[in-house]
Amino acid sequence: MEEHAGLEAQIQVWRGYVARRRAISPADLDELEDHLREQISERRAGGLDDDEAFLVAIKRMGNLDAVSREFAREHSERLWKQLVLLPEGPAVAGPPPRRELAVVLSLAVGAGLALKAGLTWLGEDAALLRNVGLLVFPFLVAYFAWKRRITARTAIALAIPFAILVLALNTYPFDSDGSTWLLAALHVPVILWLLAGVAYVGGRWRSDGRRMDFVRFTGELAIYFILLALGGGVLIGLTFAVLQLVGLDLEPVLESWILPFAVPGALVVAAWLVEAKQDVIENIAPVLTRVFTPLTIAMLLAMLIVLTTAGRLVDVDRGLLILMDAILVLVLCLLLYALSARDPLAPPGFFDALQLILVAAALAVDAVMLTAMLARIAEFGFSPNKVAALGLNLLLLVHLVRAAWLSAGFLRGRRPFAALERWQTRYLPVYGAWAAVVVLVFPPVFAFA
Incomplete structure (x- = not known):
């Protein structure tokens, strides 16, 4: 190959x-x-x-x-x-724009109704937090299923793990004062994201190119969702201010109706916008990656200095370690998005070297964090949170080490860019497998505490 x-x-x-x-x-x-x-x-x-x-x-x-x-x-x-260069010819048309818009708006409203029903039946507690992704996920997948015309076999392959998640999250006797329910709630979106990827690629998940298409889609979806959230926030804020001046309080309506419909609806609409306006985002993606890569390198180096000069690693605050995990995940997302926006046939250049520096800085931070976690485990023993964080950091370590090796080989002209691209996309299911372990195995192993 x-x-x-x-x-x-x-x-x-x-x-x-x-x-x-x-x-x-x-x-x-x-x-x-x-x-x-x-x-x-x-x-x-x-x-x-x-x-x-x-x-x-x-x-x-x-x-x-x-x-x-x-x-x-x-x-x-x-x-x-x-x-x-061939003569002009007619293009094959996609779905009629008005029909697609009607489908998207219907699914967006459906996602809002599902979340509103969840708020009514489950209340604003741990049960809702565990199920919020499960409530919205079917509507996003339904859009991909309609857009890609997925087969019945693919639909069944998506329905089975989804049903397992629904049963596990709602039948496990979680301790409300424990941590396994929160870990499950935090890791379920990872599994749902990968299942959404299967729907996005029309069931052909084995294709490296289609997986990279989904990585690119994820980055563009985040951009559009943030833009919609910022724009919607401004409009809601202005409306809130005007109504307050005339003596009306919008807060109850905002909490009970506007947000439950706006947030999941914006996700579905953002997915549609990515599909409809990809030629616009295509020009934005390289710019964003080139702006944020050097800034992220500076942030990682600053964090590395702080961690190494903070004294005994066992005394590092647990909240700081959790925050660092989140930052490393964001760094990985930036790396994947940068690779997805790159021309695979272009020769190695300065920005590729910059990405190698980014990976090296992330590796250094991850190594320090692993040391701190092992020190805390040796001092205080195992817990669900520590094991979950340790597992994630080990996965990140393997991912980043191999990425650094392939990036260095590409810069030296010894490996094609396709090898680096394949490694990135083929490793993604590993995160889904680990998330499934945390959601399904951790609760009974740690007595649902």
């Missing part, structure tokens, strides 16, 4: 480009990629090398004339241009 890494990288660049254009519907993209791979295999069997087979196959993709022409123009420095 390694000798065809260059070909895989070219296919993923092509797929990523096509996915960002409205020339074809997203539901047809998987079928078109399969057709492209068949064409490449036929050309290679006829004696062509990988590059030649790719070029000829692209030329023969008659259904993608318009997209191929745009792709060639944007990559005019490559040989593809002379083989891909």
Whole structure:
């Protein structure tokens, strides 16, 4: 497989480009990629090398004339241009915009109704916190299922783990004063995120390119959700201020109706916006990663200095260790998003070196945190929180060490970028497996305390 890494990288660049254009519907993209791979295999069997087979196959993709022409123009420095410039042709239309908007708004309202029902039946306590993701998740997946036209087999594969989570979180006799229920509530979104990824890629989770598409989607979804939240917050704040001036109190309505509908609804709408406006985000993503990567490096180095000069590591505050875990997860998300926004065929450059520094800084912070956690365990013994944090940091350590090794090899010209990309996406299910252990195994092991 390694000798065809260059070909895989070219296919993923092509797929990523096509996915960002409205020339074809997203539901047809998987079928078109399969057709492209068949064409490449036929050309290679006829004696062509990988590059030649790719070029000829692209030329023969008659259904993608318009997209191929745009792709060639944007990559005019490559040989593809002379083989891909084809006459204008009609594009395959996606779902009618009004119909899709109606589906999205219906699902957004449904998610709000589900959360409102949860508030009514479960109350504002631990039970709601455990189930909030389960209440919203079906509506987000329903949008992907409609958009990707997932098969019954994929739907069953999603329904089974979802049902297991529902049963476990609502039948386990959690101790309200314990920590296992909170750990379960914090780790359930990780599992649901990966299940949503299976729906997003139409059930084809084994494809490295499709997993990277989902990573890219996740970053763009976060951007749109934050923008919607900021805009909605400003509008609600202005309305709140105006009504207060005339003697009306909006707070009860805000807590009981506006927020329960706005937050889950914004998530569904943000997913739709990412699908509909990917060509806009495509220009934002590289800018964001280039701005925040050096800032994050500076933050990690500052935290490293603070941790190493704070005295005995066993005396480091537990809250600080939890906060550091959250920061490391955010750093990993930034790294993944930066990789997803990069042109796989571009040669290594300054920003790639900067990302290696980011990984090295994260590794140093993670090593200090692991030392502090082991010291606390030796001093105070095991607990669900300590074991969960230790497991997460060990996973991060393995992830970052391998990423640093592959990044260094890419910078030295000894490894293709595709190897680094594959490692990042193939390691993601490990986090889901660990989250499942915390949700399903930790409570009985620690007597639900």
